[in-house]
Amino acid sequence: MHLVFRCGKFxxxxxxxxxxxSVLFESLQAPRLMHCRFCGQDHAWEVVESLxxxxxxxxxxxxxxxxxxxxxxxxxxxxxxxxxxxxxERMAGQWYRLAIEHEAKAAALS
Numbered sequence: 691m692h693l694v695f696r697c698g699k700f701x702x703x704x705x706x707x708x709x710x711x712s713v714l715f716e717s718l719q720a721p722r723l724m725h726c727r728f729c730g731q732d733h734a735w736e737v738v739e740s741l742x743x744x745x746x747x748x749x750x751x752x753x754x755x756x757x758x759x760x761x762x763x764x765x766x767x768x769x770x771x772x773x774x775x776x777x778x779e780r781m782a783g784q785w786y787r788l789a790i791e792h793e794a795k796a797a798a799l800s
Contacts, residue, residue, distance in 0.1 A: 691710055691715065692705060692706075692739075693709070693736075693737055693756075693760065694736060695726065695733040695736070696733060697726045697729050697733060699731070700729055702746050704724070704726070704727075704747075705741055705745045705746070706753055707748065707753040707756075708753070708757050710737060710760060715737045717764070717768075718764070722734070723735075724793070725790055727793065727796075751792040751796070752792040752793035755789035756785070758785040759782045759785035759789060762779070762785055763779070766778035
């Protein structure tokens with residue numbers, strides 16, 4: 691499964707380059723939103739089985755940070771110690787903010 695954001699207004703799918711199992715996606719703690727470079731709105735993460743041919747790519751740096759966020763969320767979901775879980779959740783949030791910032795910078799350059 692592929693982690694994506696879907697823009698209904700412009701009928702675009704923004705791919706993150708991240709593959710994730712649907713069971714793992716469901717275990718993530720909180721729904722995440724990504725700011726859309728096409729319409730300016732926020733869209734929720736979702737998983738799709740296959741990517742359409744016209745999917746737009748995230749910047750490589752934002753994709754890397756998004757992957758690290760998902761990885762930290764995964765570790766948080768699997769952690770049994772509340773302190774460790776909190777640490778991973780905070781790390782996920784920081785990686786996610788970096789992904790948003792870098793995607794905005796990439797969109798401003800294009």
